Amino acid sequence: MRAFIFPGQGSQSVGMGKALAEASAAARAVFQEVDDALGQHLFRLMTEGPAEELELTENAQPAIMANAIATLRVLEQEGGIRLADKADYVAGHSLGEYSALCAAGAIDLVTTARLLKHRGLAMQAAVPVGIGAMAVLLGADLAKARAIAEAAADGEVCTVANDNDPSQVVLSGHRGAIERAVALAKDMGAKRAMLLQVSAPFHCPLMQPAAEAMQAALAEAQVAAPLVPLYANVTAAPVADPDTIRALLVEQVTGMVRWRESVAAMTEAGVDRFVEFGGKVLTPMAKRIAPDAVGISVVTMDDIEALAKVI
Template identity: 65%
Template structure:
């Protein structure tokens, strides 16, 4: 039985992630050492020991989450006999996790993925002045409802649908005042919960255009290979295969909606019945179970979970 590999996005980071895996497997340590060398920073120490406020910085969290995910994959491949082409039907990642998915599929090297994510994180942080942007989660909202609320809240400002995560969870992003208006409107429309999120910038909205341009330039200088297995892109919820299409999807993703619900539904529609989330956290595991009720999902982040996967 083939399965899909999925890779988490920002917010899943936690101090200690990857540490037990690195202590147990030289193949995992090699991934962390490669990322450290690529960035000229002891990022692995920050991942293992903190402090949390430094790990949470966008420029650190993004490559750190990729490193944690790829370390798990390398252990499964080198120590547990996983063959990507033979055992995996497709891959996808949420936001920055798309870079992890592309590295998993052999499209990007780990070194290039780490450098690109550092550029991406720094560019996203620079794109909007602190406090000028905001994000909010609408819990219990359908995508069409969320889009209507965002449109009503704009009033000449930016308020876009950033994430359609599935399971009745939609995230809005944009100018702080417009997002705050959207929360108030949602509360008056009977949405189950509408809450402002504690984020450092308004990701996946039109305010991120300077960051998209930075990624356009960075991606133009990187070699991109054809993926070994299909990679479902956030902005199209469909596989991307050619290097140029991959570049375009990654640039569009900076300002576009992460269509995660549609990505999971499309993979399930293509025959995927099992989703494995590699790296930190279990957010995508829970979403997969809600989006594709007939499928199974599990998270693999540490030695115990690696052992359980091997036994299964």
């Protein structure tokens, strides 16, 4: 069985999508449709930069989605492959959940782009710059990360944002608490702890204003049942009902991304192949969670052509 998976924020880079667009009309059509939907030259920003503008949450989120969907569309249109025939499930990490839903036909491309632009703006506006922070703990499992977060909180928000794999967990919350967590981490059993270069503390209770903004936006958005079930970030379980999908996307803004559990649950359900579109971040995580699984990252035309031969 096979799962198509989609990366989250951090996988953006200047130059993304350029070679794909040069090689494929299908990719160019995706980038143009997203540009038109947003009323901005996002694709030019993706290919030319500047990097600091691309890294803004409001730009990075739709850019990563556009790149992932363009990669999939090339496979589908030029390889003659249908997602419903080749994938048993879809999943995405944080914003990648929107890419997954778009890929599976639950949300159209224009709506997905606009939702992610709105999501990025709402997340950035939820917490003033400098108030929040995030840190990655390496060599720490979920239990250890929760203990570190609890010890560091001291009355402030300090929670697990992403349970990525057995050796990588991300904390989010008030800057002071996150800095205390970094200082405490090694003594409490983590191998290493580092502050992340992010503009807001994602996936923690401080994002509640953004969750409310997304609840309003999603209430107006057309959401259909996906062609194949989505493994949701906040439940690590499959979902196909549109109203439930909406509710989980809202919950996801403040909730923990249960990626380790999601991959483990998909493996338990029979998935033995994970195909990542538009990035090379989730595949190594999947391999650390499910060492016997096959992981394939699809980024370039060569990757697409190689996948089309074996899928």
